[in-house]
Amino acid sequence: xxxxxxxxxxVSVSEGALVLLRCNYSSSVPPYLFWYVQYPNQGLQLLLxxxxxxxxxxxxxxxxxxxxxxxxxxxxxxxxxxxxxxAEYFCAVSGRSSASKxxxxxxxxxxxxx
Amino acid sequence: xxxxxxxxxxxxxxxxxxxSLKCEQHLGxxxxxxxxxxxxxxxxxxxxxxxxxxxxxxxxxxxxxxxxPNSSHLFLHLHTLQPEDSALYLCASSQALAENSYEQYFGPxxxxxxx
Numbered sequence: 001x002x003x004x005x006x007x008x009x010x011v012s013v014s015e016g017a018l019v020l021l022r023c024n025y026s027s028s029v030p031p032y033l034f035w036y037v038q039y040p041n042q043g044l045q046l047l048l049x050x051x052x053x054x055x056x057x058x059x060x061x062x063x064x065x066x067x068x069x070x071x072x073x074x075x076x077x078x079x080x081x082x083x084x085x086x087a088e089y090f091c092a093v094s095g096r097s098s099a100s101k102x103x104x105x106x107x108x109x110x111x112x113x114x
Numbered sequence: 115x116x117x118x119x120x121x122x123x124x125x126x127x128x129x130x131x132x133x134s135l136k137c138e139q140h141l142g143x144x145x146x147x148x149x150x151x152x153x154x155x156x157x158x159x160x161x162x163x164x165x166x167x168x169x170x171x172x173x174x175x176x177x178x179x180x181x182x183p184n185s186s187h188l189f190l191h192l193h194t195l196q197p198e199d200s201a202l203y204l205c206a207s208s209q210a211l212a213e214n215s216y217e218q219y220f221g222p223x224x225x226x227x228x229x
Binding site for chain 1: 118120155156157159162170204206216217218219220221222223225
């Protein structure tokens with residue numbers, strides 16, 4: 001069984017500050033991990049994914065995430081927040097077989113203060 | 115058209131109406147999904163089609179009826195809906211038999227309001 005927990009349903013940071021969105025996963029098999037972003041009135045867009053190559057994964061828009069097996073974490077970071085980063089962010093986990101579903105977390109809403 | 119498209123983008127319907135949502139993917143994928151996204155609730159997987167066969171139905175009420183005529187198109191037929199069915203309905207696609215990962219690509223969604 002797999003699950004994802006996103007700590008904090010709402011995170012607010014100042015423009016230019018570090019963004020840190022937390023995600024912990026539970027999986028009985030080696031997982032694939034994903035971060036998606038959703039802007040208002042739009043669908044989900046893939047930011048980055050971990051598929052067992054490098055543990056530090058770089059994505060679009062300056063975001064990156066690090067897979068830490070010992071901590072079962074896959075936190076999303078960005079060194080300097082922009083106003084355009086305001087959105088809902090979803091962490092997700094899946095197994096590695098074609099029958100695996102993607103399990104999504106409940107989401108974290110990121111607000112950027114001017 | 116590129117990616118995953120959904121029509122209509124907005125739909126208002128009465129509880130006695132019948133309507134359909136359409137999804138089309140232009141990515142050459144072989145799996146398609148319907149999700150329901152309600153305010154303050156996690157994303158709910160409704161249906162999964164892989165190679166045009168329904169492989170998952172997550173206890174969705176029968177007033178929602180999916181149809182997948184080919185690998186590029188997915189429909190969600192709606193009838194006698196309830197106000198609590200108002201939500202954003204998202205379609206997604208993926209390459210179900212890929213070796214490396216199974217990320218899903220999402221459409222923009224249909225915002226459904228049931229009155």
